[in-house]
Amino acid sequence: MTQLLKEIIKKNIKVDGKDLHLLDDYFKPKKIAKGSFLLKEGEVFHAAVFVQNGLFRTFVIDENGTEHIVQFATQGMWTGDLASFISGKPSKFYTEALEESEILTITKNEWENLLQKAPFYLDFHRKLLEKGLFSLQERLLESYSVDARKKYLNLIHTFPDIIQRVPLYMIASYLGMSRETLSRVRKHLTDKK
Amino acid sequence: MTQLLKEIIKKNIKVDGKDLHLLDDYFKPKKIAKGSFLLKEGEVFHAAVFVQNGLFRTFVIDENGTEHIVQFATQGMWTGDLASFISGKPSKFYTEALEESEILTITKNEWENLLQKAPFYLDFHRKLLEKGLFSLQERLLESYSVDARKKYLNLIHTFPDIIQRVPLYMIASYLGMSRETLSRVRKHLTDKK
DNA sequence: TTCATTTTGTGACATAAGTCAATGGACTGG
DNA sequence: CCAGTCCATTGACTTATGTCACAAAATGAA
Numbered sequence: 309m310t311q312l313l314k315e316i317i318k319k320n321i322k323v324d325g326k327d328l329h330l331l332d333d334y335f336k337p338k339k340i341a342k343g344s345f346l347l348k349e350g351e352v353f354h355a356a357v358f359v360q361n362g363l364f365r366t367f368v369i370d371e372n373g374t375e376h377i378v379q380f381a382t383q384g385m386w387t388g389d390l391a392s393f394i395s396g397k398p399s400k401f402y403t404e405a406l407e408e409s410e411i412l413t414i415t416k417n418e419w420e421n422l423l424q425k426a427p428f429y430l431d432f433h434r435k436l437l438e439k440g441l442f443s444l445q446e447r448l449l450e451s452y453s454v455d456a457r458k459k460y461l462n463l464i465h466t467f468p469d470i471i472q473r474v475p476l477y478m479i480a481s482y483l484g485m486s487r488e489t490l491s492r493v494r495k496h497l498t499d500k501k
Numbered sequence: 502m503t504q505l506l507k508e509i510i511k512k513n514i515k516v517d518g519k520d521l522h523l524l525d526d527y528f529k530p531k532k533i534a535k536g537s538f539l540l541k542e543g544e545v546f547h548a549a550v551f552v553q554n555g556l557f558r559t560f561v562i563d564e565n566g567t568e569h570i571v572q573f574a575t576q577g578m579w580t581g582d583l584a585s586f587i588s589g590k591p592s593k594f595y596t597e598a599l600e601e602s603e604i605l606t607i608t609k610n611e612w613e614n615l616l617q618k619a620p621f622y623l624d625f626h627r628k629l630l631e632k633g634l635f636s637l638q639e640r641l642l643e644s645y646s647v648d649a650r651k652k653y654l655n656l657i658h659t660f661p662d663i664i665q666r667v668p669l670y671m672i673a674s675y676l677g678m679s680r681e682t683l684s685r686v687r688k689h690l691t692d693k694k
Numbered sequence: 695t696t697c698a699t700t701t702t703g704t705g706a707c708a709t710a711a712g713t714c715a716a717t718g719g720a721c722t723g724g
Numbered sequence: 725c726c727a728g729t730c731c732a733t734t735g736a737c738t739t740a741t742g743t744c745a746c747a748a749a750a751t752g753a754a
Contacts, residue, residue, distance in 0.1 A: 442584050
């Protein structure tokens with residue numbers, strides 16, 4: 309059940325077998341129907357969510373009512389709003405299942421509890437935050453210095469199968485451009501071949 | 502010496518007086534000359550840096566050789582590259598003193614040491630990361646949904662004195678626009694009065 | 695003060711991307 | 725199998741911002 313999670317943890321921190329088994333007691337599996345929400349704006353995100361399989365998007369809605377997708381999460385990734393989970397403050401984000409999905413969750417309290425029993429999970433916690441910081445930095449830098457075409461190319465390079473799994477207008481939203489612009493970028497790329 | 506730092510820590514976490522005094526042993530004060538660098542691209546950022554007074558910028562240089570300012574840090578803020586400090590990986594950033602400044606530093610090793618002696622500083626560490634995440638999120642969202650004029654207005658609202666302290670072309674770089682665009686935005690704002 | 699350097703402002707023009715509107719294709723539920 | 729959505733494409737047009745070039749102003753060092 310928690311196979312994938314265990315592998316990922318082993319890759320990130322040093323932890324021995326019997327401590328890994330603790331995870332089975334703490335993380336609860338759950339099925340999530342396509343179209344349902346794990347989190348809506350204004351709510352506090354009380355549980356960490358690890359994606360076993362399926363696909364989620366997390367997005368904000370700005371003052372003009374436009375959606376901006378901040379993250380896609382697939383198998384092996386974490387989703388929801390890490391900052392809200394840690395701080396206990398209300399989130400600005402929505403996270404929605406785009407496919408029938410399976411997740412592992414742990415509530416804030418249980419997480420704190422686990423950290424007490426097995427403090428080396430603090431290292432993992434840290435790594436998570438660090439990765440969150442890192443990927444946000446990357447996206448911010450990209451938004452400054454890269455044009456539409458290159459953003460798209462970068463995405464299909466780092467995340468090839470996302471194109472098959474979500475409608476293009478969501479890709480456009482993720483990349484911070486209009487769906488028409490994305491459509492034209494794609495046309496130019498195929499024309500050149 | 503560590504007065505300001507102590508106040509900030511007290512605001513963020515619960516910690517009693519005698520544990521605060523530990524900070525005096527761990528943090529070293531340092532003067533930094535205007536124009537000198539705390540960090541250059543490719544280096545690992547080995548010390549956390551707290552700004553006592555003065556002003557720093559941290560920036561990246563993209564593939565085209567253009568600088569993009571990611572953060573200004575003034576009194577009471579932290580500067581450098583948190584992600585590199587934590588992960589021990591080389592940084593992509595430069596951080597430069599824009600004024601004669603005074604800082605408090607602590608090396609990575611001493612920091613780990615302090616965390617062992619006084620584990621509640623972990624909460625502080627966490628808060629720092631959380632704030633880092635939060636401010637990056639804010640900037641990313643702004644870059645998507647806000648035009649040049651509003652970005653400038655937001656900045657002078659949240660950080661009024663920065664305008665007096667750094668040249669406008671750096672403000673432009675921080676806001677992700679050309680200096681000419683910023684110049685025009687400012688003209689329109691004064692014309693309207 | 696004076697000269698050189700840095701910083702800012704402005705006009706003319708170029709360009710990437712957004713907006714609007716129409717069309718047709720693909721999917722889906724009944 | 726049909727009707728109704730949903731989604732993607734495309735053209736025409738608009739708009740915000742960038743780029744280039746030059747001039748004016750501010751700054752700072754000698």
